[in-house]
Every structure is written in C-alpha cells, then in structure tokens.
Amino acid sequence: MAERPTVWLNCAASLDGKLASPDGEPMVLSDDADWHRVHRLRSETDAILVGVGTILKDNPSLTVKDAFAPASPTRKLLRVVLDAKGRTPQKARVVDGYAPTLIVTAPGVTKEWAKAERAEVAVDAQGHLDLEAMLVLLRRRGVRRLLVEGGAGVLRSFLDSGFVDRWTCYVAPVLVGGNGPSLFDGRPSSIGRRLHVENVQAAGKGVLWTFRP
Numbered sequence: 001m002a003e004r005p006t007v008w009l010n011c012a013a014s015l016d017g018k019l020a021s022p023d024g025e026p027m028v029l030s031d032d033a034d035w036h037r038v039h040r041l042r043s044e045t046d047a048i049l050v051g052v053g054t055i056l057k058d059n060p061s062l063t064v065k066d067a068f069a070p071a072s073p074t075r076k077l078l079r080v081v082l083d084a085k086g087r088t089p090q091k092a093r094v095v096d097g098y099a100p101t102l103i104v105t106a107p108g109v110t111k112e113w114a115k116a117e118r119a120e121v122a123v124d125a126q127g128h129l130d131l132e133a134m135l136v137l138l139r140r141r142g143v144r145r146l147l148v149e150g151g152a153g154v155l156r157s158f159l160d161s162g163f164v165d166r167w168t169c170y171v172a173p174v175l176v177g178g179n180g181p182s183l184f185d186g187r188p189s190s191i192g193r194r195l196h197v198e199n200v201q202a203a204g205k206g207v208l209w210t211f212r213p
C-alpha cells in the first residue's frame, strides 16, 4: 500500500465492553485524569477521526481543550468524519469552522458544508468507505499521525482492517449492560481474538490498556 499515517485508536469502555448507554446516548466513562490523557494525545496528533454515527449521537467538537492540554492551547487539528452518505448536519459542532474539517463521503454525494471540505473515496460492498484509500488520501494531505476516537462501528472497522498501530482503551469500573454500542459485536473476526498487550496500568479508578493489535 502507498504511505499511510500512523493510526492510533483510543476509546473508553465499560467493564462489559460498552461504549455508550444502552440507547446509544453518550455516557461519561472517562474520569478527569483520562480526559487529560485524551487531550494530551489529541495535542500530539495531526488529525482526529470519528464516524458519522458519533457526530449524530454525541455532536463532539473534536478539539484540544485548553484546560486539558495547556501546553498547546491553539493547536487546531484536522477533524475527519467518515460519512459515506453525507449525513453530517449543517449545524454539527465539527463543521463550525473553529478548526479545519474534512468530511469523507462516497463518490456522487452532492451535499457541501460551508465551513468544511469534502473528499470522496470508494465504498465497499457494505457501503463502508474504503479505509485504505482514505488513509492514503490523509497522508497525501500531510497527516502523519491519525487518532481514531470512535464510535463502535468505526473502531471495529479499523480493528478488522489491520491498519492500527496502537490502541488505548480506558476501562471504567462500571457495568452498562443492554445492547448499546459495543466494542464486541460477536462477528467472527472479533471472536476469540488475542491482542498483544504493550502496557496495562491503573488510571484513576479505571484501567488503561495499551495494545499493539
């Protein structure tokens, strides 16, 4: 494959692998110490990526918050959204113009956003954007380090893709239950999969796992 950015996945999960509440509404899983870690991580990367499901549910701004990363208060990362059909709302925070944003869609989408750029990549048989093509596109635009923050579908796609260099997962001491967004959906590719553990450490009341998939 052509050159791609280094890909770092980061997420926060409950003890039972849930990423949000059973109805998919965002849930605070990270504690303050973990938020500091995440914002430091953001401040050291070139671009941060989520799927359109996260935009629709959480409406994140995907910026580096001054309070969490005072060393780089003005750092404005490229914000990237995987959005094959162009469902990102015009009023979403990610297209507010505060920092550069790239909405990646399938070919033929005509929607445009006043304060965000759009780029096209091919889709696979499931209608998912081709991650390899998207990574090559980002690298050509100067992205050397990419932080992927979710949500569930995007994390699973990346883990299945083999394009992940490192994965940090903060596991909070909480059980969520239900059938909400989860790291593990029981697909054959995720069943019984073993990961190489690079580090495991207590972090606040939770545990931070670092894997090299």
Ligand SMILES: NC(=O)c1ccc[n+]([C@@H]2O[C@H](COP(=O)([O-])OP(=O)(O)OC[C@H]3O[C@@H](n4cnc5c(N)ncnc54)[C@H](OP(=O)(O)O)[C@@H]3O)[C@@H](O)[C@H]2O)c1
Binding pocket: 010, 011, 012, 013, 018, 019, 020, 021, 024, 025, 026, 027, 029, 050, 051, 052, 053, 054, 055, 057, 058, 082, 083, 084, 085, 086, 087, 127, 128, 129, 130, 131, 149, 150, 151, 152, 153, 154, 155, 157, 158, 181
């Ligand atoms: N705990 C955490 O760390 C964390 C972090 C972020 C989000 N979340 C939670 O995760 C949930 C959202 O997860 P989600 O699975 O619904 O949405 P998602 O992973 O944010 O986005 C999935 C959508 O992205 C689009 N997409 C395009 N190309 C893709 C590809 N190659 N692979 C996967 N998706 C692709 C698809 O929509 P189109 O077909 O329309 O393009 C797909 O439905 C929310 O409840 C949110 O609160 C948790």
